[in-house]
Amino acid sequence: MSNINKTSVIVVGGSLVGLSTALFLSSWKVPVILLERHHSSSLHPRAIGYTTRTIECFRSLGIDSRLPVTQWKGGPPRRITIESLAGKWQDEKLWTPKAAGPPEDKKAGRPKGPEEFSPVAGIATAQDKIEPVLRECAIEQGADLRLGYTVASWSQNEQGVTVAAMDRDGVEIVVEGKYIVACDGARSPIREKLGIQRDGVGHLKALRSILFRCPQIDHYLNKGFVQFQIEGREDGFEAFMTTYGEGRWALMWNPVDKLEATKDAIDEATQKDMIRKAVGEEIPDNGIDLITTGEWELSGLVADKFSSGRVFLAGDAAHALPPNRGGYGANTGIADAHNISWKLAAVLNGTSRPELLATYDAERRSAAMVRHDQIFTREDYGRHVAGLEWAGKNAKILDDVAMELGQIYRSGAVIGADESLPLAKRPDEWNGQPGTRAPHVPLRRGGEAISSLDLFCHGWVLVSKDGTWRVTAQQASGTTGTEVAFVQVGGEVEETEGSNIGESFGIGETGAVLVRPDGYVAWRSLTKPVDAVASLGSALGQVSYAVKNST
Template structure:
C-alpha cells in the first residue's frame, strides 16, 4: 500500500477557556474583537483574504455607530481618517452634469455643523456624536490596525474557515492557512460568524435565509480623479443621483474623500455583457444622466465590479446550544439606501460582544446570550424594510413627472418649471434617507433580560428619536450642566442613575450591594441636581446596561431580595429571563413580514412589480 499520498490528519488546537473564535475580518468581525477586548476577553480572528477590502461598500458611519465608537474610546481616531469635518453631506439629484442646475438637493450638515446642532439642541432628542463619512476601504484598514495592536486579539489574515461543528459545550472550527494549505481544527467555547453574505459558518449550521436579490444590477467603478472643476459642476456633494431620459434612476457618484477618490454606480440590465464596457466610458455615461457622455480627467481606475442589491434575513442567528452566533451580513442584508447595512452590523457586534464578555467573565447567565437574537433580529428586519422605503423614493420619480424627459426641466418654459417643481416637491416630502434618527437611535429591545415596569410603550416613528427610559430603549443623551456628556458619566460597564431629593433613601444601596455580591460592576451615577436629566429619565432609579440601553427603572427599591431578582433577570441568570418552548418561536418570527419566507419573498417581489424592470431597458 502506497502511503506517500495519504492526507495528514488536521492539527488540533484547543484555545484557552473564554477565547472567542471570530470568522471574518470585515468591519463587524474586527469591531467584535475590539468590543471583547474592551471587556477583557481574548479572541482569535480568521479572514480568508490576505488584506482588508479594496471595495468601497459603505461610506458613512451613522450617529448610533459613532456613539458606540465613542464608548470604546475610538471615535476621535476614526474621525482623523474620515472625510474632513467641514465638508457637507449634501445629496444632489440631476438629469446630468450638462444641466444648468440640479433638479433637487438634500442639504445635510457637515460634522462641524451637526456637532453645533447637538450642542444647541440639548433636549435629549439628539445623538452624542455626529455621523462620519468614511470609505470602508479606509475603515477596515484602520480597524485592522487597531486590532493588531491589541494584545487581546490574534489577527490572522489568509486563513479560511471551512467548517464549524458544535460539539456539546465546545465548538470545532476547521481553518485552512492559504499560504501553506495546512489545516487546523480549533476548539473553542464560542464562535462568531461575521463572514459575510456567503457565510461558511451559517452554511455549516444549515440555517436557511429568507429573501434574495431584487431585480436590479449595477456596475461599480472606483476611481481617482482631481478634475474637481468638472466633477463639482453642481457644487460639492456627498452623493449625486442621475436620471435617464425617462427619469429612471441612471446611477450615482459618491465622493469618498473630497480629494481625489470617487465611486460611480451605473444601473445595467440583468443580462448585460458588462465585460465589454470600458470603465471610463461607464463613468462618463453615469454622470451624463439623460445627456451624452460627460468626459473628464480620470487618473486611475482602482477596481470595478457588478453587484445586485439583496433583501435577506437569516432565520436563526445561533446554533442549538448557543455556542455559535451570526452577525452582520451573515445574518441580514439590505438595499444600500439609508446606509443601514454595516451600521446594523456594528450594533450586532457591540450587542453580541458585551454579552459574550459578560458570560465569559462570570457576570451574566445564559439568558444574556439567548437575548442577542431576540433583541437584534427585529432591528435588522425593520432596517431592511426602511432601506426599501428609501429605495422606492427614487423609483417613484418617473411617475411623479409623468415620465417626461428631464432635459425639459433645464428649459425656461412652463413645462420646465413644472417638472422642476414636481421633482423638488417629491424630494422635499421624502427626505428621510440618512435623517431617520428613529431608525438609527431608537432601538427598543424586548427580551427576557429587560425588566418591564408595566407602563405603556411611548409612540415610535422612524423620522425622530423619542427620549425615554422605557425599559429596553436607548437612554437619552444630554450634556449635563457642567458640559459633561451623560454617556461619558456611565462608564464602561453598568450604570445606576439616581435622582434623589434631599436625604430620601431610594434603595439604591440595596442594588449596589447585590451587584457586588453577584460580581456585576455597577457604577453609581448621581444626577440629583440635574433638572433636565431628571425630567427626561422619568424615574428616580434607572439601570443602564453597557450598551446604553435601559434594563430596569423604578422610583424606589424595597428589599435585598427584590434587588437580587432584578439583577438575576437583567443579567440572564433568572429562569424568567430564559426562553421557553413557546418563546422560541419569537426568535424565528420577530417580524412576520421579514422572517417568514413567504413574507420576505413578497417584499423582494414588490420591487419587481413597482418598476425595477425599468433598469433593464
C-alpha cells in the same frame, strides 16, 4: 499536523463588523481569534457613513478621536437626479420626506438633529480608511487577528466549537473555542450550513461598478451633492455615481446584455467609455485613473434567526441591506457586534447564564427588520419594489433621528418595554423607558464637562439622585453576583444649567434607573420602593440572567 489554537470566541470574517466584534469582545477581556481570508481591506471602499450611535460605541472605548477625518457632516448625503454630470440636473431626492422629518425647535428656529442628543456626531469616511484603525485598536486590546486564513470547515457541539482554516500556502490551523460569531458576509457559508433561511424583499438586481479618479469632474461636488442618480436619458442609460472622498469616484450600473452581465473583466477602454457616458463630456484617457472594478448583488434579506446553538450571525451574514442614506447597513452590523459582545463576556466570565444570549436574536433581528422596511418604504428603493409583497411593506416612514437613536429593545434583558410602545421614537419623545438607549444629559464630573453616556458601556450602572441607593446597589451586587456600579447625581456627578437627569430618565427625586453594559435602559423605578433591595435585586438578577440569582 494542524496547529491547534484555543480561545473563547472565534470571529469569522475580518471586515468592518468582524473587526468591531473582535474589538468590543477584547475590550471586555474576552480572548478572541479572528479569521479573515484577505490580508487587507477591499479596494472597494463600500460603506462610507457612520452614524452618531456608532461613534458613541467607539467613544466608549476612547477611540473615536482616532477615526479618520470626516468627508462631510450634517445628516444624510445629498442626492440629485441628473441626465449626466455635464447635462441637465433635475430634482434633489430627499432620503426622508419633509413631512416625516423632525419637528422644528422653535427656540433655535431649526429642526433638531442627532447632534442635539449626543456628545458626538456621525462621520462620513470610506470603509477602507476605518478598517486599519479598527485592526490596530483590536490588537491593542488583545485580539488575535489571523489575516489570510480561509475557513475550510467548522463544527459545534455542547462543549464548544472548532474551526479549521488554511492560509494561502496550504498551512492549516485548527481553532477551538466556546462560540463563533459569523461575520462572513451576505453569502455566509456558515449561515447556509446552519440552514437558516432569510426573508424580505429578496434579490433586486446585480450591479457592476468602477472605482476611479478623475480630477476633471471634482468641481461637480461644489454644489453640495455627493450622490448622482443618472436617468431620464433618451438612450435609456441608467446608473449611479458617488464620491468616496480623496478624489475617488464610483460608477455603478445594472448590466443589461448577456455579455456585460457576465463576471468577465471589462477592458480599460470600455470602462473609460462608461465613465465618459455618465459624465457627459470628453475626458482624455490620461484624465481617468482606473482603480478597480467589481460585481455585487443588491438585496434586502434578513435571516429568520440570528443564532443557532453556539453560533451567532452578525452584519451582512444576518441582514443584507442595500447601501442607503440612513446608514443602515454597516451601522446595523456594528450595533450587532456591540450587543452580542457584552453578553458573550457575561456568560464566559460566569456571571450570566447562557440564556442571556437568546436576547441577541430578540433585540437585533427586530432592529434589522425595522431598518429593512424603512429602506424600502423610502423613495430611493421604494420605486424598485412597488410590485413586491413582504410583511413590512406598509410601514410608516420614521424620522431619521428616531431610527438612529430611538429604536427600542424588547427581550428578557429588559423589564418594562411595553408592547404598546412604538418601534422607534425621537430621543426627545422618549424619557428613559426601559429598552431605549440611555439619553444624553450634559453633566459635570470633578469640574469636567461630560455626557451621561460617559457613565455607561463599562458595566452595569445604577443612577439616582438619592444616595441611599448606593448600599442597595452593593447588596444587589452581592445577591446576584452581577456587579453594578452606583452613580449619584449631586454626588459623583452634577447637573449643568438646563439639564435635568430626572426629567430625561423619567424618574423622581428618589427614583433610579438601571443601565445595561451596552448603554440601554434595563429597568427603572420612578420612586424608591419600600423594599428597594428586593426590587433591585430581582430586577438585576432577571435582566442580567445572573447565575447566582438562579441557585
